[in-house]
Amino acid sequence: MTANSTFVSFDGGIQQLEGEDTNIIMPAILSTISGLGIGGNVLVLVVLIYVFASQSASEAIVMLANLSATDLMILALCAPARAVTYYKRTWTLGLLACRTTEWIQHSCLAVKAFTLLATSQARHNFSSHPEEQSNFRQKNVVITLMIIWTVALVFPVPDIIFSRLKEEGNISLCVSELTPQSQDAMRVFSKMLPLGIYVLPIILSAVCHIRTIFLIKPSSREESFLARQYENSLMYLSIITVNTLMMLPEWVSWVWMRHSSGESCKPSVGLLIFAQVCIYLSSTFFPAILLTMHVPLRESLSNLCSLLVCRRDKHRLKLEGNGNEMHTVVMRVLDERGCVTIIERHSDASCQTLPDLEHFWSERRNTTVTKDSDPLPWEQMNQSNLEL
Known part of the structure; x- marks a missing residue:
């Protein structure tokens, strides 16, 4: 200093x-x-x-x-x-x-x-x-x-x-x-x-x-x-x-x-x-x-x-592009009242539904089956019988 x-x-x-x-x-x-x-x-x-x-x-x-x-x-x-x-x-x-x-x-x-x-x-x-x-x-x-x-x-x-x-x-x-x-x-x-x-x-x-x-x-x-x-x-x-x-x-x-x-x-x-x-x-x-x-x-x-996670997943799916693209799947679901409900959802190829799922429900809706041969007999049961 x-x-x-x-x-x-x-x-x-x-x-x-x-x-x-x-x-x-x-x-x-x-x-x-x-x-x-x-x-x-x-x-x-x-x-x-x-x-x-x-x-x-x-x-x-x-x-x-x-x-x-x-x-x-x-x-x-x-x-x-x-x-x-x-x-x-x-x-x-x-x-x-x-x-x-x-x-x-x-x-x-x-x-x-x-x-x-x-x-x-x-x-x-x-x-x-x-x-x-x-x-x-x-x-x-x-x-x-x-x-x-x-x-x-x-x-x-x-x-x-x-x-x-x-x-x-x-x-x-x-x-x-x-x-x-x-x-x-x-x-x-x-x-x-x-x-x-x-x-x-x-x-x-x-x-x-x-x-x-x-x-x-x-x-x-x-x-x-x-x-x-x-x-x-x-x-x-x-x-x-x-x-x-x-x-x-x-x-x-x-x-x-x-x-x-x-x-x-x-x-x-x-x-x-x-x-x-x-x-x-x-x-x-x-x-x-x-x-x-x-x-x-x-x-x-x-x-x-x-x-950020969603964008990263979308970017990853876009980069892969090996049959894993997003698809729109239309499903017809038969509810317990016998009505058909149409559901649309997005999924990749690995999560697609079986190709004959819609045909299965169409056949069940248009076909009359006997009580003994019905593959899903519980649908015919009364609501009171279903209660535990």
């Missing part, structure tokens, strides 16, 4: 870890979490697109898609950068990545917090005035998302200003450092950032959902609508709770690093690593909570899987 600057923290992962196992264990943990989370969030986005295309659009679907896309960005951009840093034990991603790695992560965390707040407020307004919120207004949702992303990208801009790429011996370090002129600015920024994108959004979101639960009156709603409202409120509260608990180590260590008086008062390396892992676990838990507790999405996932 230069003589007129003060070291604050490493950006993009700790680059001078001790121990030979850390450069293998940490990348493996981050890669596993990232892979599971990316797969889960991609699945959620596919299901949400399917719901959006097959049903009427809603603000909740768009907001959930925004949450899933934000988690996907965190796992696809931020987690791999830290995995590479822990493996190399030096910064190898260049100056631009050094200046933007913390900014991108904090911006995505801000988008998640603001989106949960906007969704909570919208659901509270819907419960209070359902007649005014019945129609989906796409323009308003787009404007809301634009405001959320703009504020979230601008709020953590000081992360770019304080990040530096330093050379120490034969290795490069990406760090946050303060000059004497920036001490006061960092003191204000270190208080405003966690307060604005962590504390206030979480409190306001939780209050909105709790008020929504107590605002719903059974007498003014159908039972199915009431149950769905309770389920959605519990789902959002679960997401907020998991996000709150998983973000707590990160923001505690972040504030601690910037308000500690000396090197001995800084948080331990274990706490810093644990805080970073919790961030990516939060993005991995989101699709699991959503697909478990959101009943419409769970049903849509089941319908989508059934549709």
Whole structure:
């Protein structure tokens, strides 16, 4: 570090870890979490697109898609950068990545917090005035998302200003450092950032959902609508709770690093690593909570899987084409009243009926047989004799 600057923290992962196992264990943990989370969030986005295309659009679907896309960005951009840093034990991603790695992560965390707040407020307004919120207004949702992303990208801009790429011996370090002129600015920024994108959004979101639960009156709603409202409120509260608990180590260590008086008062390396892992676990838990507790999405996932299986079977039958094509089979069935019922069904060649089945029933219908030679005598029995 230069003589007129003060070291604050490493950006993009700790680059001078001790121990030979850390450069293998940490990348493996981050890669596993990232892979599971990316797969889960991609699945959620596919299901949400399917719901959006097959049903009427809603603000909740768009907001959930925004949450899933934000988690996907965190796992696809931020987690791999830290995995590479822990493996190399030096910064190898260049100056631009050094200046933007913390900014991108904090911006995505801000988008998640603001989106949960906007969704909570919208659901509270819907419960209070359902007649005014019945129609989906796409323009308003787009404007809301634009405001959320703009504020979230601008709020953590000081992360770019304080990040530096330093050379120490034969290795490069990406760090946050303060000059004497920036001490006061960092003191204000270190208080405003966690307060604005962590504390206030979480409190306001939780209050909105709790008020929504107590605002719903059974007498003014159908039972199915009431149950769905309770389920959605519990789902959002679960997401907020998991996000709150998983973000707590990160923001505690972040504030601690910037308000500690000396090197001995800084948080331990274990706490810093644990805080970073919790961030990516939060993005991995989101699709699991959503697909478990959101009943419409769970049903849509089941319908989508059934549709894909049917298409795969049709494609397989079309590719085989060796006498297994689908045929329409017409059957005449003689019921117990002596009437002929015509049934049409589709089957492949392996499931076709015998060619003389129709002839058999025609012969039985047009031929009078004696009681002793009737091959199916139970059809002539009275209904009372058939009862057990």
